[in-house]
Amino acid sequence: MLLRNAARTHGRRPARTGLRAGALAVVVAAALVSCTQASSGGGPDADAARTADSVENADRAEREAGEAEPAAAPSPGPALVRDAFATLQATLNETCTPGAGDCAYFLGRVTRELTELNESMRADTKGPGHFKKPLADMKALFTKLGDDRSEPHLEKHFSEIVGTRDSVNVWMQGHPDDYR
Structure with a gap:
């Protein structure tokens, strides 16, 4: 061999x-x-x-x-709503004191989480008609906020931001099939 x-x-x-x-x-x-x-x-x-x-x-x-290589667009689906809602829920036990200088992060985060949830609800396979109430609430908030995301402007709309977060949370709790 x-x-x-x-x-x-x-x-x-x-x-x-x-x-x-x-x-x-x-x-x-x-x-x-x-x-x-x-x-x-x-x-x-x-x-x-x-x-x-x-x-x-x-x-x-x-x-x-x-x-x-062009980036592949993420495929919309229920997981996006579930994930976006989970990150919004993570803000439920947080707050700040308007005028105390500790609201920039908190209000910016809640606004971003609402924006991401809005986008995922619109892209969901159930369609925006299924999410009519939370989408209407978020649209009203975004209309009030406009494009200004500065801390003083967000603090001015503190109750609307937190109120929208809470109303979306209540709606979603009534629709567990959308986030489980």
């Missing part, structure tokens, strides 16, 4: 493939990286430059990959 294998390879060992070749490539690459670092001067400035180059290269690759 040894003679037959030696005859096929003309006395040389066959090329290694698979796991052994992969391991060898990793060892060689690690050695090259350490040699490159040692010969490039090293130090904090060199490390920072290499890191900046790596980040820029990664960003460029990500941009190019994004251009090459």
Whole structure:
């Protein structure tokens, strides 16, 4: 058997493939990286430059990959309503005191959660007609808010934001098939 294998390879060992070749490539690459670092001067400035180059290269690759493949649109479905409602429910035990400077995060979050729930209800397979009441409540709120999401403006509409959140929660609790 040894003679037959030696005859096929003309006395040389066959090329290694698979796991052994992969391991060898990793060892060689690690050695090259350490040699490159040692010969490039090293130090904090060199490390920072290499890191900046790596980040820029990664960003460029990500941009190019994004251009090459269009992102697939998420498919609407009941899971979107369930997930959006769950994140809105997570705000139920939270509040803030308007004028005390602690409302920017809370009111911004509740407004974002309502916006996401609104979008998922409109995209749901049951159709917006099924979610008529909560969609009407959210539309009234968004009309009052307009495009201004500044803290003073949101604080001005504190009771409407929290009231809409609470009314949507009550409606959803009466429709457990929409979030379970």
